[in-house]
Amino acid sequence: MSTLYERVGGQPFFGQLVERFYQGVAQDPVLAHMYPDDLSDPTRHLALFLGQYWGGPPTYSEERGHPRLRMRHVPFVIGLAERDAWLAHMVGSVRVSDASPEDQAELIDYLEMASRNLINSV
Numbered sequence: 001m002s003t004l005y006e007r008v009g010g011q012p013f014f015g016q017l018v019e020r021f022y023q024g025v026a027q028d029p030v031l032a033h034m035y036p037d038d039l040s041d042p043t044r045h046l047a048l049f050l051g052q053y054w055g056g057p058p059t060y061s062e063e064r065g066h067p068r069l070r071m072r073h074v075p076f077v078i079g080l081a082e083r084d085a086w087l088a089h090m091v092g093s094v095r096v097s098d099a100s101p102e103d104q105a106e107l108i109d110y111l112e113m114a115s116r117n118l119i120n121s122v
């Protein structure tokens with residue numbers, strides 16, 4: 001049984017996925033202000049987190065500790081508008097990736113669920 005991480009080609013896939021995602025975020029009127037100007041750390045952290053989640057090495061946790069995603073997002077106001085914008089950029093990035101349709105669907109299901117769970121404001 002292969003992991004999704006292996007099927008998509010490992011960490012480079014997640015690096016490219018997140019890089020495309022942040023190109024969209026940087027232009028997004030709802031999201032851009034939440035992030036630092038230099039997106040290299042956010043890119044690295046999110047790519048490592050996703051790689052680890054989908055079966056890659058535990059580099060994210062080694063560097064950053066337990067993910068505790070809800071806690072890490074408390075400083076940011078995430079309502080429906082922020083969640084929808086975030087998810088739209090992620091889904092767009094998954095859709096143009098070369099992952100198989102089945103793997104794309106699995107990724108998108110997870111991202112929908114995870115982003116819903118991070119809403120912390122009405």
Ligand code: HEM
Nearest residue numbers: 034036042045046049064072076078082083086114115118
């Ligand atoms: C719901 C909409 C979301 C918004 C608006 C949002 C926003 C943010 C912001 C502003 C940061 C800080 C970036 C920085 O300064 O380094 C961040 C970090 C992060 N986010 Fe999100 N996020 C969302 C959903 C998600 C989801 C669904 C995941 C995981 C599937 C995720 C995973 C992460 C990770 C891993 C980090 C880096 C944490 C660290 O510092 O190690 N986020 N997010």
